[in-house]
Amino acid sequence: MQILYFALALFLLLNLVAGMWRVLRGPTAADRMLAAQLFGTTSVAVLLVLAQAMNRGALRDVALVFALLAAVTAVAFVRRAWPDREAKHDTE
């Protein structure tokens, strides 16, 4: 079981790193933000798996905070930091 947990955590981490490609490529600001959202969900899963594997219940609380804060940044992005700058980004 232990092997499965760590293999799973490694797999999810690699998944997350693959998502970096979208952050780098864009093309719109929203696409980059979506990748950050993917990071949030995936790291919640990594944390929950690690909590079981390392036998640390406290990690579940960290996962809870991750889940909350991913939403906070996304809302901050939509409300504040996304003016009409797409013209610039689309031409990348």
Next chain:
Amino acid sequence: MTVHTVVGRQGLEFTPREYLRSGCLRAVLFALMWWTLTDGVMDSWLVGTPVILFATLASVVLLPPFSWSLLGLVRFVPFFLWRSLYGGVDVARRALQPRLPISPGLLDYRWRLPPGLPQVFMANIVSLLPGTLSVELGANCLQVHVLDERKDFLSELEKVEQRVAAIFGISLPLSRGGE
């Protein structure tokens, strides 16, 4: 649907009795939440009790009681779990195929649900169901982005709307007939 408790509650004033009832229910819910968050440690209730009371107060002020039906909710859960699992499988299948079989489109769905909580709830649910993503929550339409516009989404959305209406104890006109 046979579960509507009281029809057309929205906009009506609620009696203090109803406030008390929903306040108690929410307090129990918050207590349950506290218990899970603290892994059932006994000492934590010293902090927990005031927190629960405050949370209940805040929730009653911010979200006045609304009519809902337990039966509708209980029936909704398996439906939602099944459909969202199907949604995941559907989108995974499309993402994994080399040909990328999608043909996106937008469609407007005319609301039958009353505005407020039921509409917001439905807009959120729609995003988790197969092939649909709610884009704009308008006054009389919900704009939905679909992954494959060749499918029949209207009947699917109507089914979802029925289920959501059942949770809130609202009766909808059964079919839209000739509009």
Next chain:
Amino acid sequence: METVTLLQWAFDVVLGFSLLWIAWLALTSLDLFRAIVLFIAFGLLMALAWVRLDAPDVALAEAAIGAGLTGALLLAALARLESNNATKPTPEKDHQPEAHD
């Protein structure tokens, strides 16, 4: 037991190198918005690193302050910066060089 240590080791190596990689990308990014998203990603991975170092309390603080609050603040700051740039007739290149030094 052997496989478990190997997997742990692999996890830590991937985590460490991606941290360095993301930090480098964030520092050298010319696009400020991209740099912020990279910073948020860095915060999330850093929290995972704290977890692997067996410090869940620091991970909690890193996630809440590093990735969450600072990310939101930086996004708001960027919005302010751009609206200033848009209203004032200052030249466009004003904020480009700043990004990489």
Next chain:
Amino acid sequence: MTPSDLLSAVLLIAGAAFFLAGTLGLLRFPDVYTRLHALTKADNVGLGLVVAGLAMQAESLAGAGKLLLIWLLVLLAGASVAHLVAAAARQRGIKLWRR
């Protein structure tokens, strides 16, 4: 390995597969809207399966409840964020990709 261990392992691996599909969707789909589809649905199902697999191993009822709570929170946040981003993208005139 007990049968319940086996079932939870199957659930965990299935969850990981959905995460892979979500990432692939994010990388391969052509525009913001379709990427949102992949992200919200596949990742939420993936996390749901991982949570189900882990909940079977949880020591206490409260532990399983906390996992469920985390999943519900992610579900709610994911759905609302998807809607917000889609609405904002539409307002800013980002065009739909059409075949």
